[in-house]
Amino acid sequence: MLKKQYKVFEVETLTPSEKAQIVKIESEEFEYSYKNIEKVSELISSENHKFILRKFDDEIVFYCIYVLLVDEIEIYKIWVNPNERRSGLAHETLALTLFKKNVKQIVAEVQEENNIARKFYKKIGFEEIRIRNNYYYDGSNCVTLIKKII
Numbered sequence: 001m002l003k004k005q006y007k008v009f010e011v012e013t014l015t016p017s018e019k020a021q022i023v024k025i026e027s028e029e030f031e032y033s034y035k036n037i038e039k040v041s042e043l044i045s046s047e048n049h050k051f052i053l054r055k056f057d058d059e060i061v062f063y064c065i066y067v068l069l070v071d072e073i074e075i076y077k078i079w080v081n082p083n084e085r086r087s088g089l090a091h092e093t094l095a096l097t098l099f100k101k102n103v104k105q106i107v108a109e110v111q112e113e114n115n116i117a118r119k120f121y122k123k124i125g126f127e128e129i130r131i132r133n134n135y136y137y138d139g140s141n142c143v144t145l146i147k148k149i150i
């Protein structure tokens with residue numbers, strides 16, 4: 001059960017406050033993905049990235065960063081505030097948004113050691129299709145998962 005009702009926002013650009021929050025979270029939680037933190041800022045400012053946010057006042061409690069490529073969505077990052085994890089927030093949000101898009105499939109990539117994310121994606125209908133060795137900047141491997149939509 002979610003502790004609070006969080007509004008869903010689907011946006012193509014972030015406010016300065018949203019950007020600052022995401023850069024901070026990315027640098028703290030996903031440091032394996034980047035050679036340096038300037039890269040995060042650059043990536044989330046690039047035009048093709050889209051965002052799904054859930055917020056309490058101005059505080060982001062969920063975000064998903066993704067790219068839409070014709071008939072496919074690639075999830076680049078998904079994050080839930082640690083206090084709200086395992087309450088169904090990520091699953092509910094994807095069910096309300098990405099799973100309703102008119103695309104053939106959704107692709108996600110996670111670090112091989114990230115067993116929680118792998119369990120999460122598998123629980124919500126994704127299938128693991130391949131492992132890429134030495135994919136991230138820290139040398140860790142990447143698991144690709146796919147969910148068919150239409």
Ligand SMILES: CC(C)(COP(=O)(O)OP(=O)(O)OC[C@H]1O[C@@H](n2cnc3c(N)ncnc32)[C@H](O)[C@@H]1OP(=O)(O)O)[C@@H](O)C(=O)NCCC(=O)NCCS
Nearest residue numbers: 077078079080085086087088089090091116117119120123
């Ligand atoms: C992965 C993550 C987004 C899941 O968000 P969440 O809101 O906690 O997930 P949900 O509550 O919607 O979980 C849905 C299902 O996923 C699985 N799951 C989620 N967290 C799990 C955990 N800690 N252990 C085992 N299974 C888990 C469960 O099957 C769960 O269903 P259930 O609770 O009915 O058993 C969240 O743990 C997170 O932000 N992790 C850190 C960031 C990250 O690693 N992101 C992924 C790589 S980009």
